[in-house]
Amino acid sequence: MNKKNKPENPDNSKSDQYEYYAETEQSLSEPLKLKIKKIKEMSANGANLYYPGKFKKNADISRIIDLHSGLGPGEKAEDVYRIAGRAMLFRIHGKATFCDLKDSGGKMQLYLSQKNIGEAKYNDFLNLDIGDWIGVEGNVFVTHKGELSINVKDFVLLSKSVRIMPEKWHGLKDIELRYRQRYLDFIVNPEIKNIFLIRIKVIEAIREFLACRGFLEVETPMLQPIPGGAAAKPFITHHNALDMDLYLRIAPELYLKRLIIGGFEKVFEINRNFRNEGISHKHNPEFTMVEFYQAFADYNDLMALTEEMFKFVAERATGSLDFEYRGNKISLDGSWEKISMIEAIEKYGGITVSFDMEIGKLKEICLQMGVDIEENYGKGKIINEIFEKAVEPKLIQPVFIKDYPLEISPLARRHPQNSQLTERFELFIGAEEVANAFSELIDPRDQVARFKKQAQSSDEEERLSGKIDLDFIKALEYGMPPTGGEGIGVDRFVMIITDSKSLRDVILFPLLRPENE
Numbered sequence: 452m453n454k455k456n457k458p459e460n461p462d463n464s465k466s467d468q469y470e471y472y473a474e475t476e477q478s479l480s481e482p483l484k485l486k487i488k489k490i491k492e493m494s495a496n497g498a499n500l501y502y503p504g505k506f507k508k509n510a511d512i513s514r515i516i517d518l519h520s521g522l523g524p525g526e527k528a529e530d531v532y533r534i535a536g537r538a539m540l541f542r543i544h545g546k547a548t549f550c551d552l553k554d555s556g557g558k559m560q561l562y563l564s565q566k567n568i569g570e571a572k573y574n575d576f577l578n579l580d581i582g583d584w585i586g587v588e589g590n591v592f593v594t595h596k597g598e599l600s601i602n603v604k605d606f607v608l609l610s611k612s613v614r615i616m617p618e619k620w621h622g623l624k625d626i627e628l629r630y631r632q633r634y635l636d637f638i639v640n641p642e643i644k645n646i647f648l649i650r651i652k653v654i655e656a657i658r659e660f661l662a663c664r665g666f667l668e669v670e671t672p673m674l675q676p677i678p679g680g681a682a683a684k685p686f687i688t689h690h691n692a693l694d695m696d697l698y699l700r701i702a703p704e705l706y707l708k709r710l711i712i713g714g715f716e717k718v719f720e721i722n723r724n725f726r727n728e729g730i731s732h733k734h735n736p737e738f739t740m741v742e743f744y745q746a747f748a749d750y751n752d753l754m755a756l757t758e759e760m761f762k763f764v765a766e767r768a769t770g771s772l773d774f775e776y777r778g779n780k781i782s783l784d785g786s787w788e789k790i791s792m793i794e795a796i797e798k799y800g801g802i803t804v805s806f807d808m809e810i811g812k813l814k815e816i817c818l819q820m821g822v823d824i825e826e827n828y829g830k831g832k833i834i835n836e837i838f839e840k841a842v843e844p845k846l847i848q849p850v851f852i853k854d855y856p857l858e859i860s861p862l863a864r865r866h867p868q869n870s871q872l873t874e875r876f877e878l879f880i881g882a883e884e885v886a887n888a889f890s891e892l893i894d895p896r897d898q899v900a901r902f903k904k905q906a907q908s909s910d911e912e913e914r915l916s917g918k919i920d921l922d923f924i925k926a927l928e929y930g931m932p933p934t935g936g937e938g939i940g941v942d943r944f945v946m947i948i949t950d951s952k953s954l955r956d957v958i959l960f961p962l963l964r965p966e967n968e
Contacts, residue, residue: 483615486580490613493578500611506586509533513556519591519599527592532601534559535586535609537638538579539616548576552587552601553638560600561587567604575608582612582638630961643956649768650945650957654721656767657741657941660760666717666743671706673699673723677920680704680862682905683726686736699725704862704936705923707744708891712931719743721941732953733883736962739941748935749864749890750874754851757878757886757937758787761849765948776881776947779847789876791854792838800841804834806871813837825910831856831871846879861901863889881947888937895927 479487494500510532519528536554538561546565551558565573579585589603617639629636629643637644658668676695678685680702688697703720710718721741728734745752762783765772772783796802804813813833817824822840824833834856846852853876854866863873874890892898902919945957955961 480615486615487613489578490611493611499608502586502607502609506535506607506609507533508535508586511556512536512552512554512559515559515591515601516557516599522591522593522599524593524595524597527590527602529590531588531590531604533586533588534601535584537612538583538585539581541579541581543577546573548573549600550576552585560594560598561589561603562592562594562600563603563606567602568606572605576606579608580612580616582614582616583608584610584612627963630955631963631966633960646945646949646951646957647959649949650941652768653764653945653948654739654941656764657721657760657939659767660763661717661719661741661743664717664756666719666745667715669707669710669715669718669720670722671700671703671710671720673725675700675706677918679918679920679923681724681726682859682861682910684728686725686727701726702740702938703742704938705920707742707936708931708934709923709926711744711746711934712926712929716746717744730962733943733946735942735954735958738954738958740938741941742936742938744891744934744936746932746934749933750853750876750888750935753888753935753937754789754853754876757851757888757939758849761878761880761944764944769948774948774950776950779881781848781881781947783849783880788848788850789853790850791872792852792856793834793854795842795846795850795852796834796838799845800837802837802841804837806830806834806869829858831858835859843879843884844882846882849878849880851876851878860889861905862892862898864892865897880944883943883947884940885944885947886937886939888935891931891934891936893927893931893933895924898927899924 490500512534515532515534518530522528534552534554536552538550539553539558540551542549548563550561550563552561563573563576568576585606586609587601587603587606589601589605591599592602593599617635629640662668674688674690674697676697678698678701680700681704683701685698685701688699689695690697702724703722707718707720719741720743721739723737724740725737726734727736730736745756748756762772765774765783774781790798793804796804802816804816808830810830810833813830814824816837817833820837820840822836824836828836835858838852842852853874854869854872855863855875855877857863857865857871857873860873860875863875866872866874876886876888877884878886878888892901899919902924906918942954942957945951946954949957951957
């Protein structure tokens, strides 16, 4: 901020500096037109709108607050600080001005007086706008009203905010705009930023938990020649050099299993999956999952591990095992319930079903419940539809629903007591499914038979994900040890523990329709 070192800025005097507004300027609001006019005048007068050098800070606002929170009204410190942030609010009192400066960690009041910085510099400050990035230098003091402040001795404009900063967001009418312009959401709504800080802590804690238990973090292909690992409709793309269609992965499962076959006993991956499906409060085409596999473990081992992990992660991310979601008080503390799907239908839905029933009787139950089913559904799919309708909305506290029908679990090991069931569980919290796990199917003969059945299905998603991955079958034929595997929806878990209304609230940049310009 030494004037002798102020760099020349000949480009700022060019009259066409903001000509990129010419095409749309007629549709802009009057306040924005006036602001652009002012900025053009500043540029023509040689003002540095975008600082060309490096502004060296020596502190963050949060650090200053920690160091000097003990000062009383009227007291000051001799330390000279250089801080930077956005100017967010101006309060002008003649030849003195107060301004709020906001950086990534906090907010602090600035005090500028014409007496301290000179008339010309003071007028330059009055020419700033809300949203401008500035660097300031000064001493800490506390006003007579008790507010910790910086007595500014010098300042510099670092980056000009051309658009008019919104004062606040409110009401449903702004929801889509908040998603579309997330950067503004963070600026004016600090509580939204806090949700994403919790998300970051969740991912860090998952990584720490698994690494401390001997799991190795790996990366597997996003582009796959055959979509597999889940029943979902994939996104399709084309590789020009190889002249072949590829799929954005719907799950990393089959590649992580290859690693188990290759001798890695514990592996995990935190990354994106993509599914070309609808958007809802709990579905987004691009989402984050952690998927992990452990050799010589089964679904019972994974239930114990999952309960321990969720408690660890929630404590690290939020400092508590108790929270509220959609008006329900939820606690992760204590021992979680474990119950089979068929038992849960009777306990929570008051309906008795079994595989011994005639399929016509099961269809009749669906008709009475208003559950739509396809003509070709087997008993397993029908029982699952009944479960989703009668039970899922009631699973508020953490509960493991286990022993899923074979018909909807093509990659899970058969249950030893009932060949029509599998050793599979899903974890529900707040009536949302957040984890899905199996004792993995390791018999290549059985796996081929199930893939073939999927490939013949009338359901498009099942048919696509049932394409036979011959290389995976070949890998199974080399021998895969008994293994437990699990996938956890990171976005959905964060949505629940932050009491967010939608997955889009916990995804930094959710997919939206193109804006109608």
